[in-house]
Amino acid sequence: MSTPYAAFGRTDQKGRTRAALVRAARDLVARGVSPTVEQAAAAAAVSRTTAYRYFPSQRALLAAAHPETDTASMLGEAPPEDPAARLDRVVAAVTDMIVETEPQQRTMLRLSLDAEPDTGVGALPLRQGRATAWITEALEELRVQLGDAELDRLVLAIRSAIGIEALVWLTDVGGLSRTEAVELMRWSARSLLQAALTTGPPSATAAPAASAVETAGPEESAE
Incomplete structure (x- = not known):
């Protein structure tokens, strides 16, 4: 090199x-x-x-x-010990950063969607998993309780609910204000964690449920 x-x-x-x-x-x-x-x-x-x-x-x-390139952690100083509190701190920091740097985030999202998959060298920030690393750090103590695969899937579920993709949909399509969108993303993250601790995240080998269109008769199919 x-x-x-x-x-x-x-x-x-x-x-x-x-x-x-x-x-x-x-x-x-x-x-x-x-x-x-x-x-x-x-x-x-x-x-x-x-x-x-x-x-x-x-x-x-x-x-x-990109604004998050050099950010190693979102927990800040003296992070709490409770996983839920740690997660909420990370999600609050991530969502605040996304709103504050929304033009940059939207540009990187557009380029990530338009470009061919990266080979790893010089990959765009949205494809480097920084947010998943921050969420994993917040929930690391749950690894023993949930298991590696289950924790990884929980992290992915939370990431899908709090990124720039979610903000774009909630504001552009859902019609929410930025403040409302941030509150909803934080609520979603808390709810996903609670569900994982109560019933567990979906198994990596679980078959996807059939859609309404696949299971309904011709006259029952959803439009």
Whole structure:
């Protein structure tokens, strides 16, 4: 693997140049633009050739500019011991971040949906499982009680209820305000945890239930 351009020679100056490009990209995304490397370079007063040395593609630029790239944990200082309280703290932090950085989140979601699956190198943040790692950290003490597979499925269920995808649906389709959407996402996370502790998450080998259309007669099929 080649050494990144910013990792050798005049590293301080290169670090400032890279940071300027990232700031410019974030500012453009916040205004609803999906910036190209050329646009970020112009906004940062950096030559196009230099910008491409740091970010060879738009995807690499946006991955670096995404607000959650360097966030390792959402539990904060002195996290509670109770799994439910830990989960609620993480979900509150995640949903607040999503609302605060909604333009960036929507841009990354659109690119993730439009692009071909990544091979791993330079993958977009929405495909790197950061939120699932934060949720897993909150619920780690339940691993013994639930088991590895069951905890993993619970984490996936919670992630599906609290991400940018959920916010887009609840606001654009459901018609909720951002505040209402956040409250509903937090309620969903708490409810999923309670259900898992009471009845357990669905088994990984369980057959999906037949849909109403599959089980109903022709005259009973739902439209």
